[in-house]
Amino acid sequence: MAHLNEHTHPVTPPKTYALVLLALLVLTFITVQASYIDFGPWNTVVALVIASAKGSLVALFFMHLRHDRFNAVIFVGGLLFLAIFLIWTLFDIANRQPVLPSNLKTPIQEFPGAPLNGPVRPSTGQPRGTAQ
């Protein structure tokens, strides 16, 4: 962390930055094109992987984390907590069954026109059978 001598901040040549920008623009093009391809359940994963590749480029080159181990640890530590927050929440969501209070006999409608604890068929807006 502490640099005791001055000028320990290496100057990155503009060419590197220009190449990073080019890579970012190419990845943006790819992510737009990929959104037209159906990967089934992997759609969101593909989008997030490409976004993370772009984010890594920005953090490493534009934010100079390549030469900045100390702050990289701070940043990645923050991301780690965010990952725990997100992934554990999604574990819960993925494994949830509709649970009704014991004194309630009818399913809850979350908002007018909503399915009763289950997904909707887009064409009709009606419940599609039973909940997953």
Added chain:
Amino acid sequence: MSTLTSSAHPHADHGHTPFLQHHFREMSQQFDAAKIGMWLFLVTEVLLFGGLFVGYGIMHARHPEAFMAAHHHLDRTLGALNTVVLLISSFTMVMSVWAAQTDRKKLLILFLLLTLMCAGVFMVVKYFEYSHKFHEGLLPGKYYSHKGDTVPGQFMFFSFYFMMTGLHGIHVLAGMVAITWLLVRAIKGHFSSEYYSPVEITGLYWHLVDLIWIYLFPLMYLIS
């Protein structure tokens, strides 16, 4: 961070600039301290937006059809344009840091101006997107008044859309204020290879705003 010029301090051997605060031993120590402070702040920003992303994830998982249908109201072309504009602004911002590091005052001013322009373009595009949504009645929560939906519950998508892009837009505006402040100081000739902490630190903030948009764009515009 403050622009106070300290009075002549006893350490004349490295008192090249008037911008060294008296409580730091040397410029690089001041620079590192400022940078750590900024990174800690950026982590809090990540967690602030992170909470919204988690909420988005929950609602998207529970109501996939509603989110799917709602995102068709968004214009992908404008979203992609804004992504490109913001990426270019990140590049010009990092180039202004480079210009400061290499004592190129004219280029520093030029790149700061370009960054400001890109941010302005981003906000103008946002204005057109938002006014279109207002006009269509695609508003968050109970204000949603769009007619003729076949899929119910689309208001939830717009609650997240406006909360997340709105908070992001406020960050862009704050970034524009910070860059304007840099521009004023750059014109005054404050920055050099010796002292460019404010440029570097504003740059870090600006790249984080860009980073958040990198995730917002596919999640909002490219659901498939």
